[in-house]
Amino acid sequence: MTDMTKPAMIEMKSVHKAFGANQVLRGVDLSIARGSSMVIIGGSGTGKSVMLKSVLGLITQDSGQILVDGKDAGKGHSSRDRDAFLARFGMLFQGAALFDSLPVWQNVAFRLLRGSLKRPKEEAREIAIEKLRRVGLKADVADRLPAELSGGMQKRVGLARAIAAEPEIIFFDEPTTGLDPIMSGVINDLIREIVVEMGATAMTITHDMSSVRAIADNVAMLHGGKIRWTGPVGDMDASGDPYVEQFISGSAEGPIEAVR
Amino acid sequence: MTPLALLGRLGAATLGLLAALGRLSTFVVSTFSHMLRPPFYGREVLNALLQVGWLSLPVVGLTAIFTGGALALQIYAGGARFNAEAVVPQIVAIGMVRELGPVLVGLMIAARVTSSIAAEIATMKVTEQIDALVTLSTHPMKYLVAPRVLAGLLTVPALVGIGDIIGIMGGYTVATQNLGFNPATYLVNTVNFLEIHDVISSLVKGAVFGVIATTLGCYYGMNSGRGAQGVGRATKSSVETAAVLILAANFVLTGVFFSL
Ligand SMILES: Nc1ncnc2c1ncn2[C@@H]1O[C@H](COP(=O)(O)OP(=O)(O)OP(=O)(O)O)[C@@H](O)[C@H]1O
Ligand SMILES: [Mg+2]
Numbered sequence: 001m002t003d004m005t006k007p008a009m010i011e012m013k014s015v016h017k018a019f020g021a022n023q024v025l026r027g028v029d030l031s032i033a034r035g036s037s038m039v040i041i042g043g044s045g046t047g048k049s050v051m052l053k054s055v056l057g058l059i060t061q062d063s064g065q066i067l068v069d070g071k072d073a074g075k076g077h078s079s080r081d082r083d084a085f086l087a088r089f090g091m092l093f094q095g096a097a098l099f100d101s102l103p104v105w106q107n108v109a110f111r112l113l114r115g116s117l118k119r120p121k122e123e124a125r126e127i128a129i130e131k132l133r134r135v136g137l138k139a140d141v142a143d144r145l146p147a148e149l150s151g152g153m154q155k156r157v158g159l160a161r162a163i164a165a166e167p168e169i170i171f172f173d174e175p176t177t178g179l180d181p182i183m184s185g186v187i188n189d190l191i192r193e194i195v196v197e198m199g200a201t202a203m204t205i206t207h208d209m210s211s212v213r214a215i216a217d218n219v220a221m222l223h224g225g226k227i228r229w230t231g232p233v234g235d236m237d238a239s240g241d242p243y244v245e246q247f248i249s250g251s252a253e254g255p256i257e258a259v260r
Numbered sequence: 261m262t263p264l265a266l267l268g269r270l271g272a273a274t275l276g277l278l279a280a281l282g283r284l285s286t287f288v289v290s291t292f293s294h295m296l297r298p299p300f301y302g303r304e305v306l307n308a309l310l311q312v313g314w315l316s317l318p319v320v321g322l323t324a325i326f327t328g329g330a331l332a333l334q335i336y337a338g339g340a341r342f343n344a345e346a347v348v349p350q351i352v353a354i355g356m357v358r359e360l361g362p363v364l365v366g367l368m369i370a371a372r373v374t375s376s377i378a379a380e381i382a383t384m385k386v387t388e389q390i391d392a393l394v395t396l397s398t399h400p401m402k403y404l405v406a407p408r409v410l411a412g413l414l415t416v417p418a419l420v421g422i423g424d425i426i427g428i429m430g431g432y433t434v435a436t437q438n439l440g441f442n443p444a445t446y447l448v449n450t451v452n453f454l455e456i457h458d459v460i461s462s463l464v465k466g467a468v469f470g471v472i473a474t475t476l477g478c479y480y481g482m483n484s485g486r487g488a489q490g491v492g493r494a495t496k497s498s499v500e501t502a503a504v505l506i507l508a509a510n511f512v513l514t515g516v517f518f519s520l
């Protein structure tokens with residue numbers, strides 16, 4: 001369960017990132033064990049999405065180190081190394097980021113239609129429809145365009161795309177935001193399943209405390225550009241950290257300022 | 261403002277311009293290197309050929325026919341001042357093929373294609389679709405930029421050639437219908453007067469303008485700022501810059517072709 005027993009799949013060491021004068025990450029240290037599920041919580045705008053993107057190399061950190069499977073994620077890669085690196089990842093973006101010129105099934109099967117994982121079109125389509133089914137979408141959405149779907153449906157298509165090529169490491173940026181409670185439950189179960197059955201390493205951002213409890217092995221709270229608290233999900237309620245307590249209870253009273 | 265401060269401003273502006281040119285050159289080199297190295301995205305190339313080339317035909321045709329017609333009227337009226345009305349076919353041919361065909365087609369492509377490429381790619385950037393491409397092991401330069409620039413390189417010379425012919429036909433129609441020219445003599449004069457050199461210069465200009473128009477659309481799109489405002493600014497700047505660069509390149513190419 002805990003970080004100590006298994007080697008780390010992702011390790012962030014003193015990661016800093018600023019956008020102009022806006023210091024977002026101020027020394028993030030975090031370790032995620034192979035095959036475990038880490039959930040990141042924290043206020044809006046604290047840099048959770050930036051954290052995920054810097055692991056993927058979509059954003060380059062100003063200083064600090066990010067190791068994936070023991071290797072430096074950012075440095076001196078040839079494009080082939082970079083392809084191999086990225087092929088291990090799946091990512092659900094906060095805004096789904098579907099390709100709006102492609103029908104839903106081609107979004108989901110994007111990786112399976114080109115590049116090293118390319119396979120026949122019919123097969124890719126079948127896989128896409130199967131993944132859509134797993135996120136609670138029927139086969140009839142397959143040929144629609146993303147713009148014709150509701151926000152929650154787009155989110156689930158994004159999720160299907162992230163898991164389509166069965167990656168080892170999966171990032172979910174707010175997977176249940178915009179979903180009804182029942183569908184949230186389905187998605188939580190799915191994420192749990194992916195970690196337990198496929199042995200994937202997952203890093204999930206969520207604001208939904210019931211998701212946290214359903215998905216997480218470990219929880220980390222980002223606040224003030226640093227990891228404020230991290231530990232097994234079972235310890236979360238007894239963390240003794242006023243920031244974490246305030247976040248869990250959703251109270252406006254506490255050390256975290258709620259500007260109104 | 262003191263002269264020294266003015267000098268400083270001027271220096272800063274020059275450095276800024278040089279830096280921008282440097283970034284643009286790097287972008288162009290990267291585009292062509294991606295164009296030549298696999299994987300190739302055939303479907304994207306076909307789609308770009310359709311968008312840049314085929315669908316631009318109507319606007320190119322209309323521009324050329326009206327310009328050719330107006331040119332014939334002007335030359336007839338102007339030529340009449342020194343009894344040289346008979347040169348209409350020759351001047352229309354030279355004017356269309358050497359200058360107006362390539363420049364007007366280039367500007368039309370800047371208006372139609374550069375703007376739509378910039379807006380499309382900028383929107384993809386703003387909605388994180390470009391980041392999503394990267395996480396799906398697809399290089400945006402290869403998938404989005406190279407096909408469009410290749411399409412510009414291949415189709416705009418063809419459009420210019422077609423524009424030249426339609427423009428000459430516009431002049432022919434006006435000259436034979438309204439100005440009393442003999443149809444057969446008009447065509448013979450046109451064909452005999454044009455040199456292969458003129459035609460080659462026209463097509464080379466087309467290729468250069470096509471690359472300028474598509475590259476700038478891609479460049480501003482890929483470097484778009486955030487939000488709707490970012491998209492708007494990217495689109496506006498791309499068209500402005502493409503139009504100015506096309507006119508500047510036209511001047512240089514005309515110098516190279518006709519004064520050496
Ligand atoms: N590309 C960027 N350029 C400039 N600033 C950025 C960029 N990306 C993020 N930021 C800034 O970094 C900060 C953190 O953003 P981030 O998206 O990581 O927040 P978050 O923790 O994911 O919030 P939320 O829960 O609302 O999604 C914000 O202040 C944001 O404005
Ligand atoms: Mg976020």
